Amino acid sequence: MTDVCKPNEAELPQDLERRDLIQGAGAAALVGIAGAALAASSPASSQTAQSTRSAGGTEKGSLGARLRGVQHFGVTVHNMERAFAFYTEVLGGTEIMRDGDFYGDRIQNTLLLKEEIEARERALNPRTIGVPDLRSGAQRLDVRFIQFENVVIELLQYRDREQPQGSGASFAPPRDETSPAFPRSMHVCFYIRDDVDFNQFVRDLEAEAARRGMTNVKANRIVSAASNRDRLQSPLESNTNPITExxxxxxxxxYCKGSEGEQLEFVQVRGRAKQLFDGAIETRRRAVAALGN
Structure with a gap:
């Protein structure tokens, strides 16, 4: 979300500067999350090249040719300070900027018009379906942007006007249904370096989060477990799922839940999968470069 403004404001110079900053911070995500982190070293197979031509949208005049890539992924959080500590202090991201106290007609319409119309059509109080009142300023929106090596994460918190920015009090309770199988669910995927012991990373991640009281941070195992105690006592090698065919x-x-219960994924990419991603990146780069000729 890069085009937010406070009520009754025109497009002021500081708004343009803020937008430029956000867009520049996301430039490292030019070719997406997993693919951008992989070095382009192997030629693409004919099958990969064909799928890139057919689905990559690189033809002149196409919508895909007008895109710069993934700018950021957003996570609406219940506790801003806890989420910020998780993504910066635990996962090592770097803060780009923070802003907030957004309210007014323009931001309400920009973010929530569909939900407001739906509430009106169903004769419901908008608050009952998760629509805060940014219009009057009863609720406010705060944002923080965090830079990782190849993508930007945006944290958003909707809070009551009386709550100070960054406080733990949120406009709405977190959703209990966090299964990634629900349609409309999203997740953020982080790339683990090739030389990292992935199984040990999982153990250390959970331990560091637990040390900070982040009890939502729970990683799955590849073996069944009847309780969280059983899950934590599973063998170290059960922490990750290596695909070998x-x-x-x-x-x-x-797969792991983050500090707010959001869905996260962590991956290492080697072997055949790495070759496929590397080849797709190189093919994409050549196709984009050809458009400039």
Missing amino acids: GPSDGWTLM
């Missing part, structure tokens, strides 16, 4: 050969993953 098919196109995903060399892809290792784990």
Whole structure:
């Protein structure tokens, strides 16, 4: 979310400067989350090249040719300070900027018009379906942007006007349904370096989060567990799922909840999977470069 403004304000110079800052911070995400972190070293297979041509949107005049790539992923949080500590102090991101106290007609319409119309059509109080009252200023929106190596994460908190920025009190309670199987669910994927012991990373991540009282941070295992105690006592090698066949050969993953209960994924990409991603990046770069000729 890069085009937010406070009530009754025109497009002021500081708004333009803020937008330029946010867009520049996301330039490192030019080719997306997992792919951008992989070095382009292997030629693309004909199948990968064909799929990139057909689905990559690189033809002149296409919508895809007008995009710069992924700018950021956003996570609406219940506790801004806890989430900020998790993404900066635990996962090592760097703060780009923070802003907040956003309210008024323009920001309400920009973010929540569809939900307001839906509430009106269903004869519901908008608050009952998660619509804060930014219009009058009864609620406010705060944002913080965090830079990682190849992507930007935006943290958003909707709070009551009386609550100071960054406080733990949020406009709405967190949703209990956090399964990634729900349609409309989203997740943020982080790339683990090739030389890192991935299983040990998972153990250390949970331990560091627990030390800070972040009890929501729970990583899955590849073995069944009847309780959290059983999950934590699982063998170290059960912390990650290495795929050893098919196109995903060399892809290792784990799913974990973040400090706010949001869905995260961590991956290492090697072998055949790495070659496929590397080839797709190189093919994409050549296609984009050709558009400039």
